[in-house]
Amino acid sequence: MKTKLAGNLIQKFTITIWLIAFGLAVWNFKRFGSLMYLGMIMMLGTMPLALIYGRVYCGWLCPMGGLLDNLLARISRNRPSPPWLRHPATRIAAVIFFGGLGLFFWKRFPQGLALNWRGVTLGPILLLMMTMMLTAITLGVLYRRRAFCAHLCPTGFLGALLSRASHYDLYRQEACLDCGKCERICVLEGKTWTDGKGAGPECIRCLECAFACPVQAIAYETKATVPAGKPASNCP
Ligand code: SF4
Numbered sequence: 001m002k003t004k005l006a007g008n009l010i011q012k013f014t015i016t017i018w019l020i021a022f023g024l025a026v027w028n029f030k031r032f033g034s035l036m037y038l039g040m041i042m043m044l045g046t047m048p049l050a051l052i053y054g055r056v057y058c059g060w061l062c063p064m065g066g067l068l069d070n071l072l073a074r075i076s077r078n079r080p081s082p083p084w085l086r087h088p089a090t091r092i093a094a095v096i097f098f099g100g101l102g103l104f105f106w107k108r109f110p111q112g113l114a115l116n117w118r119g120v121t122l123g124p125i126l127l128l129m130m131t132m133m134l135t136a137i138t139l140g141v142l143y144r145r146r147a148f149c150a151h152l153c154p155t156g157f158l159g160a161l162l163s164r165a166s167h168y169d170l171y172r173q174e175a176c177l178d179c180g181k182c183e184r185i186c187v188l189e190g191k192t193w194t195d196g197k198g199a200g201p202e203c204i205r206c207l208e209c210a211f212a213c214p215v216q217a218i219a220y221e222t223k224a225t226v227p228a229g230k231p232a233s234n235c236p
Pocket residue numbers: 172173175176177178179180181182183212213214215216217218235
């Protein structure tokens with residue numbers, strides 16, 4: 001419970017910082033537009049954590065992921081994403097698309113896009129983040145709230161790549177009842193618990209499955225402890 005509370009507080013802290021930076025950058029782009037680099041610096045600075053702990057940036061630190069968790073928990077239709085969205089090619093296409101869109105905004109609006117309304121100007125990073133956020137909210141309402149994180153986010157793609165080398169993972173222990181609840185509630189839509197061992201590199205370490213497990217059979221351990229755990233393939 002303490003871990004869950006800590007996760008919520010960290011998420012709310014990063015959301016608050018990001019919203020303040022976002023508001024200032026929109027209000028006065030010339031003066032505060034560079035605050036938008038803070039988000040990128042934080043992302044690049046904390047992403048190497050994936051090499052040890054997995055995608056903790058996505059689960060605990062990403063302001064966009066935090067907003068999706070906090071805004072959409074009650075309004076998401078919580079349905080499985082369609083096959084086209086789950087297809088691996090869609091993820092590659094999304095990385096190329098959002099990367100290209102970022103470059104386009106960068107070249108087209110280096111001084112920001114002036115909206116001619118109360119001096120509001122949107123910088124290139126803001127434009128990209130707003131496009132991604134709108135996409136994430138739309139998908140999060142229609143399907144699972146983290147559908148964007150699971151299938152489209154370029155940062156999540158990078159995190160999942162690095163996470164392959166992580167030392168820690170979630171493992172089901174002997175107490176597991178094979179009820180399958182952890183797989184059903186996972187916000188990553190079946191992209192975890194796939195290799196018969198731990199939750200795997202796609203897992204964002206949100207720990208929702210661990211808190212939902214009726215017998216607390218999910219442990220966050222180093223990979224060296226795998227033999228003590230229960231293979232996930234025993235679960236339905
Ligand atoms: S780890 Fe817990 S939630 Fe998952 S199948 Fe086992 S008993 Fe069920």
